[in-house]
């Protein structure tokens with residue numbers, strides 16, 4: 389009996405010792421490996437500091453923190469982006485992230501490193517979307533595409549702007565999709581209403597007339613507020629003041645190819661200020677006096693007109709008449725400091741005073757494009773051939789099969805609008821002395 393008890397005690401002691409060893413081994417292997425931020429391509433001293441998404445239970449609205457300006461920053465799903473939780477795959481390590489190469493073509497080192505967090509510095513940049521609560525599922529589609537093709541490796545922030553408060557569903561859905569931080573701003577009334585110098589009766593008659601003539605969005609008040617806001621105010625919203633670069637994303641757009649490098653960094657390193665993927669002619673009926681207003685601005689502010697500008701993109705006769713070419717502004721990657729410059733603000737104010745946002749139906753696309761064409765040097769405007777894009781009804785699909793295969797594109801090259809008669813992209817190539825990509829002739833019809 390005594391011998392039996394001693395054996396049991398020995399068993400218990402042995403089992404306890406064995407369990408202790410097991411616990412110690414597993415515990416030390418978990419805590420003993422310190423994960424450095426650089427392991428996942430996050431530099432402690434990189435050029436932008438972005439606070440980690442604060443953790444929460446992911447349960448929704450209660451976890452969003454209010455910002456001083458009344459907007460809301462989200463945090464659901466935060467853990468997925470913290471440095472200790474990398475995305476799928478095995479990210480490459482670089483001692484000094486600022487030195488990490490930017491692979492711009494398949495022969496460059498790192499081109500195919502599409503897993504995990506991308507190395508390299510981050511720019512002070514954000515995506516920005518103007519949207520209504522009812523746009524939630526359409527903007528969700530766009531976000532998913534931008535994330536899958538690019539941002540899941542870069543985790544840039546996303547600012548959402550609305551003339552009404554965003555609802556909980558909009559915030560919950562969008563914040564779950566964006567890999568960076570999300571912010572929600574409400575537009576002040578003075579940026580989304582008739583300025584007091586506008587004659588309301590005159591504006592109403594214009595809308596009635598345009599409705600009769602069946603001009604698209606011709607009878608819409610909100611569309612006009614939207615165009616004026618995108619022309620003159622989005623870049624001055626408090627949330628946008630935190631950033632130097634923006635990438636505009638609209639609901640229901642598509643991205644057809646992988647984006648292998650950081651377009652923000654490309655813009656910064658190559659001194660670009662504005663960019664586009666599609667260009668076309670504007671409907672004459674929406675802008676009958678826009679160019680008169682532009683000419684008045686040029687006369688009053690010759691100091692703002694850049695030497696070596698893109699007037700030849702906008703006019704075929706040295707500036708007398710507008711040829712209606714513009715960059716399609718539902719896609720833009722651009723520099724916010726430029727939009728906030730005195731030159732751009734003087735340009736916007738001058739046009740705004742002439743009233744054409746309400747007495748006609750001036751779009752933000754021709755307004756931004758004319759500004760870029762006149763206030764910037766032509767080398768400061770960039771065409772992103774490798775960002776394949778769709779916004780109803782036009783497609784930009786890179787010309788050249790090799791490019792499309794290298795970029796894993798899923799667009800039909802026949803849909804490419806670049807070289808068709810209604811596109812202005814040929815003109816952009818010509819005024820910049822650029823060689824058109826091989827195979828463009830076959831896509832002209």
Ligand SMILES: Nc1nc2c(ncn2[C@@H]2O[C@H](COP(=O)(O)OP(=O)(O)OP(=O)(O)O)[C@@H](O)[C@H]2O)c(=O)[nH]1
Pocket residue numbers: 517518519520523549550551552610611614637638639718780
């Ligand atoms: N908050 C808010 N956003 C709007 C309103 N109208 C348009 N938007 C947004 O402004 C942007 C441009 O509006 P769209 O309706 O896409 O205009 P569009 O691209 O000219 O025309 P579509 O062919 O219909 O896409 C989109 O991001 C819309 O979500 C509005 O009344 N309120």
Ligand SMILES: [Mg+2]
Pocket residue numbers: 638639718779
């Ligand atoms: Mg749109």
